[in-house]
Amino acid sequence: MLRLFIFSIGLFLFTCVWSSTLNIEGSSKRLLVLLDNLGIRESHAFYFKQLKDRGFEVTFKSSDDSSLQIVKYGEYVYDHIIIFAPSTKEFGGRLDAEILTQFVDAGGNVLIAGSNTIGDVIREFAGECGIEFADDKSSVIDHLNFDVNDDGQHTLIVANPNNLLSSELIIGQAKKNNLPFLFRGTGMSSDPDNPLLIDVLTASSTSYTANPNEKTLSEYPATVGKRTLLISVLQARNNARVGFVGSVDFFSNDFFQSSVQANNGKKYDKSGNQELAMALTDWLFKQRGVLRARNIHHYLKDDKTTPRFYTVKNDIVFNVQFDEFVHGKWMPFNGTDVQLEFVRIDPFVRTTLNNKGGQLDVQFRIPDTYGIFKFVIDYNRIGYTHLYSATQVGFYSININIIFETMIKRKQTDKFTWF
Incomplete structure:
Protein backbone atom coordinates (compact mmCIF):
# COMPACT_ATOMS: atom_id res chain seq x y z
CA MET A 1 0.00 0.00 0.00
CA PHE A 285 4.44 35.65 -29.49
CA LYS A 286 6.44 33.40 -31.85
CA GLN A 287 4.61 34.22 -35.06
CA ARG A 288 7.99 34.56 -36.76
CA GLY A 289 11.64 34.00 -36.03
CA VAL A 290 11.14 30.37 -34.91
CA LEU A 291 13.41 27.70 -36.39
CA ARG A 292 13.50 23.91 -36.31
CA ALA A 293 15.92 21.30 -37.66
CA ARG A 294 14.76 17.89 -38.88
CA ASN A 295 15.71 14.98 -41.13
CA ILE A 296 19.38 14.93 -40.14
CA HIS A 297 21.40 12.50 -42.27
CA HIS A 298 25.07 11.69 -42.78
CA TYR A 299 26.52 9.13 -45.17
CA LEU A 300 29.49 8.18 -47.35
CA LYS A 301 29.84 10.29 -50.45
CA ASP A 302 30.60 7.36 -52.78
CA ASP A 303 27.79 4.88 -52.08
CA LYS A 304 25.44 7.12 -50.06
CA THR A 305 25.18 4.58 -47.25
CA THR A 306 25.55 5.16 -43.52
CA PRO A 307 27.98 2.57 -42.09
CA ARG A 308 28.06 1.46 -38.49
CA PHE A 309 31.24 3.46 -38.11
CA TYR A 310 33.40 5.63 -40.34
CA THR A 311 37.15 5.51 -40.86
CA VAL A 312 39.53 8.42 -41.10
CA LYS A 313 39.88 10.16 -44.46
CA ASN A 314 36.41 9.04 -45.57
CA ASP A 315 34.55 11.58 -47.73
CA ILE A 316 31.17 12.08 -46.10
CA VAL A 317 28.02 14.15 -46.70
CA PHE A 318 25.92 15.80 -43.99
CA ASN A 319 22.47 17.25 -44.64
CA VAL A 320 19.61 18.65 -42.59
CA GLN A 321 16.25 20.32 -43.25
CA PHE A 322 15.75 23.81 -41.74
CA ASP A 323 12.23 25.26 -41.41
CA GLU A 324 11.01 28.68 -40.26
CA PHE A 325 7.63 29.26 -38.61
CA VAL A 326 5.89 32.22 -40.27
CA HIS A 327 2.34 33.19 -39.24
CA GLY A 328 1.08 29.67 -38.65
CA LYS A 329 3.01 27.83 -41.37
CA TRP A 330 6.35 26.08 -41.54
CA MET A 331 8.28 27.45 -44.50
CA PRO A 332 11.75 26.55 -45.87
CA PHE A 333 14.47 28.58 -44.20
CA ASN A 334 16.50 30.67 -46.65
CA GLY A 335 19.48 31.61 -44.48
CA THR A 336 22.93 31.16 -45.99
CA ASP A 337 25.05 31.53 -42.86
CA VAL A 338 24.39 28.22 -41.07
CA GLN A 339 27.64 26.49 -40.11
CA LEU A 340 28.47 22.89 -39.26
CA GLU A 341 31.22 21.98 -36.81
CA PHE A 342 32.85 18.55 -36.67
CA VAL A 343 33.85 18.38 -33.01
CA ARG A 344 35.97 16.16 -30.81
CA ILE A 345 36.34 18.41 -27.76
CA ASP A 346 37.40 21.17 -30.20
CA PRO A 347 36.18 21.62 -33.79
CA PHE A 348 38.34 19.81 -36.37
CA VAL A 349 36.18 21.07 -39.24
CA ARG A 350 34.06 24.21 -39.46
CA THR A 351 32.23 24.81 -42.73
CA THR A 352 29.20 26.68 -44.07
CA LEU A 353 26.23 24.60 -45.19
CA ASN A 354 24.84 25.08 -48.69
CA ASN A 355 21.13 25.99 -48.65
CA LYS A 356 18.86 24.73 -51.41
CA GLY A 357 15.29 25.63 -50.53
CA GLY A 358 15.70 24.83 -46.85
CA GLN A 359 17.73 21.67 -47.50
CA LEU A 360 21.21 22.31 -46.10
CA ASP A 361 24.12 20.07 -46.97
CA VAL A 362 27.91 19.95 -47.10
CA GLN A 363 30.58 17.37 -47.88
CA PHE A 364 34.04 17.11 -46.35
CA ARG A 365 36.83 14.64 -45.61
CA ILE A 366 37.18 13.19 -42.13
CA PRO A 367 40.49 14.31 -40.59
CA ASP A 368 43.23 11.79 -39.85
CA THR A 369 42.24 11.53 -36.20
CA TYR A 370 39.99 8.83 -34.77
CA GLY A 371 37.70 9.00 -31.75
CA ILE A 372 34.16 10.05 -30.87
CA PHE A 373 33.01 13.07 -32.88
CA LYS A 374 29.86 15.16 -33.11
CA PHE A 375 28.17 16.95 -35.98
CA VAL A 376 27.24 20.22 -34.25
CA ILE A 377 25.00 23.04 -35.48
CA ASP A 378 24.84 26.01 -33.10
CA TYR A 379 22.82 28.70 -34.88
CA ASN A 380 22.23 31.84 -32.84
CA ARG A 381 21.20 35.00 -34.68
CA ILE A 382 19.29 38.10 -33.54
CA GLY A 383 15.58 37.60 -34.12
CA TYR A 384 15.69 33.82 -34.45
CA THR A 385 15.24 31.18 -31.80
CA HIS A 386 18.53 29.59 -30.76
CA LEU A 387 18.87 26.27 -32.56
CA TYR A 388 21.36 23.71 -31.30
CA SER A 389 21.77 20.20 -32.72
CA ALA A 390 24.46 17.59 -31.96
CA THR A 391 24.73 14.15 -33.59
CA GLN A 392 27.38 11.79 -32.22
CA VAL A 393 29.30 9.30 -34.37
CA GLY A 394 32.40 7.11 -33.98
CA PHE A 395 35.50 7.09 -36.21
CA TYR A 396 38.34 4.62 -36.27
CA SER A 397 41.77 4.44 -37.81
CA ILE A 398 42.24 2.31 -40.92
CA ASN A 399 44.14 -0.46 -39.04
CA ILE A 400 41.50 -0.76 -36.36
CA ASN A 401 38.85 -0.86 -39.06
CA ILE A 402 40.58 -3.82 -40.78
CA ILE A 403 40.84 -5.74 -37.49
CA PHE A 404 37.14 -5.15 -36.67
CA GLU A 405 36.06 -6.24 -40.13
CA THR A 406 38.15 -9.41 -39.86
CA MET A 407 36.62 -10.22 -36.47
CA ILE A 408 33.15 -9.82 -37.87
CA LYS A 409 33.86 -12.07 -40.88
CA ARG A 410 35.34 -14.88 -38.74
CA LYS A 411 32.54 -14.44 -36.20
CA GLN A 412 35.12 -14.23 -33.47
CA THR A 413 35.87 -17.99 -33.74
CA ASP A 414 39.56 -17.79 -34.59
CA LYS A 415 42.38 -16.71 -32.36
CA PHE A 416 43.95 -13.37 -33.13
CA THR A 417 47.43 -12.09 -32.65
CA TRP A 418 47.16 -8.47 -31.65
CA PHE A 419 49.90 -6.00 -32.47
Whole structure:
Protein backbone atom coordinates (compact mmCIF):
# COMPACT_ATOMS: atom_id res chain seq x y z
CA MET A 1 0.00 0.00 0.00
CA LEU A 2 2.85 2.35 0.87
CA ARG A 3 4.54 1.58 -2.46
CA LEU A 4 1.31 2.34 -4.33
CA PHE A 5 0.97 5.65 -2.47
CA ILE A 6 4.59 6.65 -3.27
CA PHE A 7 4.11 5.65 -6.92
CA SER A 8 0.91 7.72 -7.14
CA ILE A 9 2.64 10.79 -5.68
CA GLY A 10 5.56 10.36 -8.08
CA LEU A 11 3.22 10.00 -11.05
CA PHE A 12 1.31 13.12 -9.99
CA LEU A 13 4.50 15.18 -9.67
CA PHE A 14 5.78 13.89 -13.03
CA THR A 15 2.46 14.82 -14.66
CA CYS A 16 2.57 18.33 -13.19
CA VAL A 17 6.13 18.95 -14.31
CA TRP A 18 5.52 17.49 -17.76
CA SER A 19 2.25 19.32 -18.42
CA SER A 20 3.57 22.65 -17.14
CA THR A 21 5.88 23.04 -20.11
CA LEU A 22 4.52 25.15 -22.97
CA ASN A 23 5.23 24.61 -26.65
CA ILE A 24 8.02 26.82 -28.01
CA GLU A 25 6.32 27.37 -31.35
CA GLY A 26 3.66 29.97 -32.12
CA SER A 27 0.92 27.51 -33.08
CA SER A 28 -0.91 27.94 -29.78
CA LYS A 29 -2.49 31.36 -29.32
CA ARG A 30 -4.13 31.48 -25.90
CA LEU A 31 -3.56 35.06 -24.76
CA LEU A 32 -4.28 36.66 -21.39
CA VAL A 33 -4.53 40.47 -21.26
CA LEU A 34 -4.33 42.06 -17.80
CA LEU A 35 -5.61 45.63 -17.43
CA ASP A 36 -5.59 47.98 -14.45
CA ASN A 37 -8.37 49.95 -16.12
CA LEU A 38 -10.97 48.17 -18.24
CA GLY A 39 -11.34 51.37 -20.25
CA ILE A 40 -8.07 50.35 -21.96
CA ARG A 41 -10.12 47.80 -23.92
CA GLU A 42 -11.70 50.76 -25.72
CA SER A 43 -8.74 53.14 -25.84
CA HIS A 44 -6.55 50.35 -27.30
CA ALA A 45 -9.29 48.65 -29.34
CA PHE A 46 -7.41 48.79 -32.66
CA TYR A 47 -4.48 46.91 -31.20
CA PHE A 48 -6.63 44.21 -29.63
CA LYS A 49 -8.69 43.84 -32.81
CA GLN A 50 -5.57 43.12 -34.83
CA LEU A 51 -4.58 40.47 -32.29
CA LYS A 52 -7.96 38.78 -32.74
CA ASP A 53 -7.64 39.07 -36.52
CA ARG A 54 -4.34 37.19 -36.22
CA GLY A 55 -6.17 34.30 -34.57
CA PHE A 56 -5.31 34.93 -30.91
CA GLU A 57 -7.82 33.72 -28.34
CA VAL A 58 -7.87 36.88 -26.20
CA THR A 59 -9.06 36.79 -22.58
CA PHE A 60 -9.37 40.13 -20.75
CA LYS A 61 -9.10 40.28 -16.98
CA SER A 62 -8.67 42.99 -14.39
CA SER A 63 -5.20 42.86 -12.87
CA ASP A 64 -6.65 42.70 -9.34
CA ASP A 65 -9.18 39.95 -10.13
CA SER A 66 -9.17 37.63 -7.11
CA SER A 67 -9.83 34.60 -9.34
CA LEU A 68 -6.79 35.30 -11.52
CA GLN A 69 -4.65 32.23 -12.20
CA ILE A 70 -2.47 31.11 -15.11
CA VAL A 71 -2.01 27.49 -13.96
CA LYS A 72 -4.89 25.10 -13.48
CA TYR A 73 -4.59 21.41 -12.57
CA GLY A 74 -0.87 21.53 -13.26
CA GLU A 75 -1.25 22.98 -16.75
CA TYR A 76 -0.79 26.52 -18.01
CA VAL A 77 -4.05 28.04 -19.16
CA TYR A 78 -2.35 30.60 -21.42
CA ASP A 79 0.60 30.65 -23.80
CA HIS A 80 1.14 34.43 -23.81
CA ILE A 81 0.47 37.27 -21.38
CA ILE A 82 0.08 41.00 -22.03
CA ILE A 83 0.25 43.25 -18.96
CA PHE A 84 -1.15 46.71 -19.57
CA ALA A 85 -1.42 47.36 -15.85
CA PRO A 86 1.69 49.34 -14.95
CA SER A 87 0.34 50.93 -11.77
CA THR A 88 -0.94 47.70 -10.18
CA LYS A 89 0.86 47.18 -6.89
CA GLU A 90 -0.44 43.67 -6.21
CA PHE A 91 -2.05 41.38 -8.74
CA GLY A 92 -5.08 39.28 -7.91
CA GLY A 93 -5.08 35.55 -7.36
CA ARG A 94 -1.62 34.05 -7.03
CA LEU A 95 0.09 36.07 -9.76
CA ASP A 96 3.37 37.64 -8.71
CA ALA A 97 6.90 38.09 -10.04
CA GLU A 98 7.88 34.52 -9.14
CA ILE A 99 4.90 33.04 -10.99
CA LEU A 100 5.67 35.18 -14.05
CA THR A 101 9.28 34.01 -13.96
CA GLN A 102 8.15 30.37 -13.78
CA PHE A 103 5.83 31.04 -16.71
CA VAL A 104 8.78 32.25 -18.80
CA ASP A 105 10.89 29.31 -17.62
CA ALA A 106 8.16 27.02 -18.96
CA GLY A 107 8.33 28.69 -22.38
CA GLY A 108 5.63 31.35 -22.03
CA ASN A 109 5.94 34.80 -23.61
CA VAL A 110 5.18 38.13 -21.91
CA LEU A 111 4.64 41.72 -23.09
CA ILE A 112 4.68 44.49 -20.46
CA ALA A 113 3.90 48.16 -21.04
CA GLY A 114 4.76 50.78 -18.43
CA SER A 115 3.93 54.36 -17.56
CA ASN A 116 5.24 56.95 -15.12
CA THR A 117 4.02 54.71 -12.27
CA ILE A 118 5.29 51.14 -12.03
CA GLY A 119 4.04 48.58 -9.51
CA ASP A 120 6.29 46.42 -7.36
CA VAL A 121 5.46 43.14 -9.15
CA ILE A 122 6.42 44.51 -12.55
CA ARG A 123 9.59 46.09 -11.16
CA GLU A 124 10.66 42.84 -9.56
CA PHE A 125 9.93 40.79 -12.66
CA ALA A 126 11.72 43.31 -14.89
CA GLY A 127 14.70 43.14 -12.55
CA GLU A 128 14.80 39.36 -12.99
CA CYS A 129 15.08 39.99 -16.73
CA GLY A 130 17.81 42.64 -16.39
CA ILE A 131 15.57 45.68 -16.96
CA GLU A 132 15.26 48.59 -14.55
CA PHE A 133 12.42 51.11 -14.83
CA ALA A 134 12.97 54.69 -13.72
CA ASP A 135 11.47 55.87 -10.42
CA ASP A 136 7.77 56.64 -10.16
CA LYS A 137 6.58 59.98 -11.52
CA SER A 138 9.49 59.96 -13.97
CA SER A 139 8.99 60.44 -17.70
CA VAL A 140 11.20 60.55 -20.76
CA ILE A 141 11.79 64.24 -21.57
CA ASP A 142 13.21 65.66 -24.77
CA HIS A 143 13.25 69.44 -25.25
CA LEU A 144 14.31 69.16 -28.89
CA ASN A 145 12.20 66.25 -30.14
CA PHE A 146 8.59 66.59 -29.01
CA ASP A 147 5.20 66.72 -30.72
CA VAL A 148 3.31 69.98 -31.16
CA ASN A 149 0.42 68.46 -29.16
CA ASP A 150 2.64 68.22 -26.09
CA ASP A 151 1.27 69.88 -22.95
CA GLY A 152 4.41 71.95 -22.38
CA GLN A 153 6.41 69.42 -20.36
CA HIS A 154 7.99 67.92 -23.49
CA THR A 155 7.04 64.37 -22.47
CA LEU A 156 5.15 63.56 -25.69
CA ILE A 157 8.31 62.82 -27.55
CA VAL A 158 8.91 61.99 -31.21
CA ALA A 159 11.22 58.98 -31.46
CA ASN A 160 13.38 58.78 -34.57
CA PRO A 161 13.20 55.52 -36.60
CA ASN A 162 16.98 55.73 -37.01
CA ASN A 163 17.22 54.70 -33.36
CA LEU A 164 15.52 51.37 -34.12
CA LEU A 165 17.21 47.99 -34.06
CA SER A 166 18.09 46.82 -37.58
CA SER A 167 16.23 43.50 -37.56
CA GLU A 168 13.12 43.09 -39.69
CA LEU A 169 12.21 39.92 -37.82
CA ILE A 170 11.56 42.01 -34.71
CA ILE A 171 10.53 45.43 -36.08
CA GLY A 172 8.98 44.50 -39.44
CA GLN A 173 8.95 47.36 -41.94
CA ALA A 174 8.97 50.07 -39.25
CA LYS A 175 12.50 51.22 -40.08
CA LYS A 176 11.97 51.17 -43.85
CA ASN A 177 8.74 53.14 -43.55
CA ASN A 178 10.79 55.90 -41.90
CA LEU A 179 7.85 57.13 -39.81
CA PRO A 180 8.54 58.56 -36.34
CA PHE A 181 6.99 57.10 -33.19
CA LEU A 182 4.95 58.83 -30.53
CA PHE A 183 6.01 57.93 -27.01
CA ARG A 184 4.79 59.13 -23.61
CA GLY A 185 6.01 57.14 -20.67
CA THR A 186 9.00 56.20 -18.57
CA GLY A 187 12.54 55.29 -19.55
CA MET A 188 14.36 52.05 -18.87
CA SER A 189 17.94 50.87 -18.55
CA SER A 190 19.29 47.38 -19.17
CA ASP A 191 21.96 45.21 -17.60
CA PRO A 192 25.00 45.54 -19.91
CA ASP A 193 26.25 42.11 -18.80
CA ASN A 194 23.07 40.31 -19.89
CA PRO A 195 23.67 38.94 -23.43
CA LEU A 196 20.02 37.89 -23.78
CA LEU A 197 18.69 41.48 -23.85
CA ILE A 198 18.15 43.36 -27.12
CA ASP A 199 17.66 47.13 -27.30
CA VAL A 200 14.87 47.69 -29.85
CA LEU A 201 14.24 51.45 -29.63
CA THR A 202 16.23 54.12 -27.81
CA ALA A 203 15.52 57.80 -27.27
CA SER A 204 17.57 60.53 -28.93
CA SER A 205 20.84 61.88 -27.59
CA THR A 206 19.03 64.96 -26.20
CA SER A 207 16.60 63.00 -24.01
CA TYR A 208 16.67 62.14 -20.31
CA THR A 209 14.36 60.57 -17.72
CA ALA A 210 13.25 62.64 -14.76
CA ASN A 211 10.21 64.04 -12.98
CA PRO A 212 8.71 66.64 -15.38
CA ASN A 213 7.02 68.48 -12.50
CA GLU A 214 10.36 69.45 -11.00
CA LYS A 215 11.55 72.74 -12.46
CA THR A 216 15.18 71.97 -11.68
CA LEU A 217 16.95 68.65 -11.44
CA SER A 218 17.79 67.82 -7.85
CA GLU A 219 19.78 64.73 -8.84
CA TYR A 220 21.30 63.13 -11.92
CA PRO A 221 18.60 61.76 -14.29
CA ALA A 222 17.81 58.06 -14.20
CA THR A 223 18.80 57.71 -17.85
CA VAL A 224 20.44 60.10 -20.31
CA GLY A 225 20.66 60.23 -24.10
CA LYS A 226 20.60 57.04 -26.13
CA ARG A 227 21.04 55.01 -22.99
CA THR A 228 17.36 55.75 -22.43
CA LEU A 229 15.54 52.63 -23.53
CA LEU A 230 12.01 52.98 -24.85
CA ILE A 231 11.57 49.35 -25.97
CA SER A 232 13.64 46.32 -25.01
CA VAL A 233 13.18 42.58 -25.47
CA LEU A 234 14.71 39.45 -24.02
CA GLN A 235 14.95 35.98 -25.52
CA ALA A 236 15.64 33.49 -22.76
CA ARG A 237 17.87 30.46 -23.15
CA ASN A 238 14.76 28.29 -23.63
CA ASN A 239 13.69 30.71 -26.43
CA ALA A 240 10.84 32.24 -24.39
CA ARG A 241 10.43 35.93 -25.21
CA VAL A 242 9.71 38.93 -23.00
CA GLY A 243 9.11 42.50 -24.16
CA PHE A 244 9.22 45.76 -22.18
CA VAL A 245 7.76 49.01 -23.52
CA GLY A 246 7.96 52.12 -21.37
CA SER A 247 4.65 53.52 -22.62
CA VAL A 248 1.24 51.86 -22.49
CA ASP A 249 0.00 54.76 -24.67
CA PHE A 250 2.31 53.51 -27.42
CA PHE A 251 -0.37 50.89 -28.26
CA SER A 252 -3.37 53.25 -28.03
CA ASN A 253 -5.81 54.17 -30.78
CA ASP A 254 -4.72 57.81 -30.57
CA PHE A 255 -1.05 57.02 -31.12
CA PHE A 256 -1.84 54.53 -33.89
CA GLN A 257 -3.94 57.00 -35.88
CA SER A 258 -2.44 60.32 -34.93
CA SER A 259 -0.46 62.47 -37.30
CA VAL A 260 2.96 63.57 -36.08
CA GLN A 261 4.35 67.08 -36.18
CA ALA A 262 7.67 67.58 -34.49
CA ASN A 263 8.63 70.93 -33.02
CA ASN A 264 11.15 71.37 -35.83
CA GLY A 265 8.30 71.64 -38.33
CA LYS A 266 8.46 68.19 -39.93
CA LYS A 267 4.99 66.72 -40.40
CA TYR A 268 3.84 63.15 -41.00
CA ASP A 269 0.31 61.97 -41.76
CA LYS A 270 0.68 58.94 -39.50
CA SER A 271 2.98 57.64 -36.80
CA GLY A 272 4.92 54.38 -37.10
CA ASN A 273 3.46 53.04 -33.84
CA GLN A 274 1.04 50.57 -35.40
CA GLU A 275 3.59 48.88 -37.65
CA LEU A 276 6.16 48.57 -34.87
CA ALA A 277 3.64 47.46 -32.23
CA MET A 278 2.25 44.65 -34.36
CA ALA A 279 5.65 43.51 -35.65
CA LEU A 280 6.99 43.44 -32.09
CA THR A 281 3.96 41.50 -30.86
CA ASP A 282 4.26 38.97 -33.71
CA TRP A 283 7.86 38.34 -32.79
CA LEU A 284 7.26 38.15 -29.05
CA PHE A 285 4.44 35.65 -29.49
CA LYS A 286 6.44 33.40 -31.85
CA GLN A 287 4.61 34.22 -35.06
CA ARG A 288 7.99 34.56 -36.76
CA GLY A 289 11.64 34.00 -36.03
CA VAL A 290 11.14 30.37 -34.91
CA LEU A 291 13.41 27.70 -36.39
CA ARG A 292 13.50 23.91 -36.31
CA ALA A 293 15.92 21.30 -37.66
CA ARG A 294 14.76 17.89 -38.88
CA ASN A 295 15.71 14.98 -41.13
CA ILE A 296 19.38 14.93 -40.14
CA HIS A 297 21.40 12.50 -42.27
CA HIS A 298 25.07 11.69 -42.78
CA TYR A 299 26.52 9.13 -45.17
CA LEU A 300 29.49 8.18 -47.35
CA LYS A 301 29.84 10.29 -50.45
CA ASP A 302 30.60 7.36 -52.78
CA ASP A 303 27.79 4.88 -52.08
CA LYS A 304 25.44 7.12 -50.06
CA THR A 305 25.18 4.58 -47.25
CA THR A 306 25.55 5.16 -43.52
CA PRO A 307 27.98 2.57 -42.09
CA ARG A 308 28.06 1.46 -38.49
CA PHE A 309 31.24 3.46 -38.11
CA TYR A 310 33.40 5.63 -40.34
CA THR A 311 37.15 5.51 -40.86
CA VAL A 312 39.53 8.42 -41.10
CA LYS A 313 39.88 10.16 -44.46
CA ASN A 314 36.41 9.04 -45.57
CA ASP A 315 34.55 11.58 -47.73
CA ILE A 316 31.17 12.08 -46.10
CA VAL A 317 28.02 14.15 -46.70
CA PHE A 318 25.92 15.80 -43.99
CA ASN A 319 22.47 17.25 -44.64
CA VAL A 320 19.61 18.65 -42.59
CA GLN A 321 16.25 20.32 -43.25
CA PHE A 322 15.75 23.81 -41.74
CA ASP A 323 12.23 25.26 -41.41
CA GLU A 324 11.01 28.68 -40.26
CA PHE A 325 7.63 29.26 -38.61
CA VAL A 326 5.89 32.22 -40.27
CA HIS A 327 2.34 33.19 -39.24
CA GLY A 328 1.08 29.67 -38.65
CA LYS A 329 3.01 27.83 -41.37
CA TRP A 330 6.35 26.08 -41.54
CA MET A 331 8.28 27.45 -44.50
CA PRO A 332 11.75 26.55 -45.87
CA PHE A 333 14.47 28.58 -44.20
CA ASN A 334 16.50 30.67 -46.65
CA GLY A 335 19.48 31.61 -44.48
CA THR A 336 22.93 31.16 -45.99
CA ASP A 337 25.05 31.53 -42.86
CA VAL A 338 24.39 28.22 -41.07
CA GLN A 339 27.64 26.49 -40.11
CA LEU A 340 28.47 22.89 -39.26
CA GLU A 341 31.22 21.98 -36.81
CA PHE A 342 32.85 18.55 -36.67
CA VAL A 343 33.85 18.38 -33.01
CA ARG A 344 35.97 16.16 -30.81
CA ILE A 345 36.34 18.41 -27.76
CA ASP A 346 37.40 21.17 -30.20
CA PRO A 347 36.18 21.62 -33.79
CA PHE A 348 38.34 19.81 -36.37
CA VAL A 349 36.18 21.07 -39.24
CA ARG A 350 34.06 24.21 -39.46
CA THR A 351 32.23 24.81 -42.73
CA THR A 352 29.20 26.68 -44.07
CA LEU A 353 26.23 24.60 -45.19
CA ASN A 354 24.84 25.08 -48.69
CA ASN A 355 21.13 25.99 -48.65
CA LYS A 356 18.86 24.73 -51.41
CA GLY A 357 15.29 25.63 -50.53
CA GLY A 358 15.70 24.83 -46.85
CA GLN A 359 17.73 21.67 -47.50
CA LEU A 360 21.21 22.31 -46.10
CA ASP A 361 24.12 20.07 -46.97
CA VAL A 362 27.91 19.95 -47.10
CA GLN A 363 30.58 17.37 -47.88
CA PHE A 364 34.04 17.11 -46.35
CA ARG A 365 36.83 14.64 -45.61
CA ILE A 366 37.18 13.19 -42.13
CA PRO A 367 40.49 14.31 -40.59
CA ASP A 368 43.23 11.79 -39.85
CA THR A 369 42.24 11.53 -36.20
CA TYR A 370 39.99 8.83 -34.77
CA GLY A 371 37.70 9.00 -31.75
CA ILE A 372 34.16 10.05 -30.87
CA PHE A 373 33.01 13.07 -32.88
CA LYS A 374 29.86 15.16 -33.11
CA PHE A 375 28.17 16.95 -35.98
CA VAL A 376 27.24 20.22 -34.25
CA ILE A 377 25.00 23.04 -35.48
CA ASP A 378 24.84 26.01 -33.10
CA TYR A 379 22.82 28.70 -34.88
CA ASN A 380 22.23 31.84 -32.84
CA ARG A 381 21.20 35.00 -34.68
CA ILE A 382 19.29 38.10 -33.54
CA GLY A 383 15.58 37.60 -34.12
CA TYR A 384 15.69 33.82 -34.45
CA THR A 385 15.24 31.18 -31.80
CA HIS A 386 18.53 29.59 -30.76
CA LEU A 387 18.87 26.27 -32.56
CA TYR A 388 21.36 23.71 -31.30
CA SER A 389 21.77 20.20 -32.72
CA ALA A 390 24.46 17.59 -31.96
CA THR A 391 24.73 14.15 -33.59
CA GLN A 392 27.38 11.79 -32.22
CA VAL A 393 29.30 9.30 -34.37
CA GLY A 394 32.40 7.11 -33.98
CA PHE A 395 35.50 7.09 -36.21
CA TYR A 396 38.34 4.62 -36.27
CA SER A 397 41.77 4.44 -37.81
CA ILE A 398 42.24 2.31 -40.92
CA ASN A 399 44.14 -0.46 -39.04
CA ILE A 400 41.50 -0.76 -36.36
CA ASN A 401 38.85 -0.86 -39.06
CA ILE A 402 40.58 -3.82 -40.78
CA ILE A 403 40.84 -5.74 -37.49
CA PHE A 404 37.14 -5.15 -36.67
CA GLU A 405 36.06 -6.24 -40.13
CA THR A 406 38.15 -9.41 -39.86
CA MET A 407 36.62 -10.22 -36.47
CA ILE A 408 33.15 -9.82 -37.87
CA LYS A 409 33.86 -12.07 -40.88
CA ARG A 410 35.34 -14.88 -38.74
CA LYS A 411 32.54 -14.44 -36.20
CA GLN A 412 35.12 -14.23 -33.47
CA THR A 413 35.87 -17.99 -33.74
CA ASP A 414 39.56 -17.79 -34.59
CA LYS A 415 42.38 -16.71 -32.36
CA PHE A 416 43.95 -13.37 -33.13
CA THR A 417 47.43 -12.09 -32.65
CA TRP A 418 47.16 -8.47 -31.65
CA PHE A 419 49.90 -6.00 -32.47
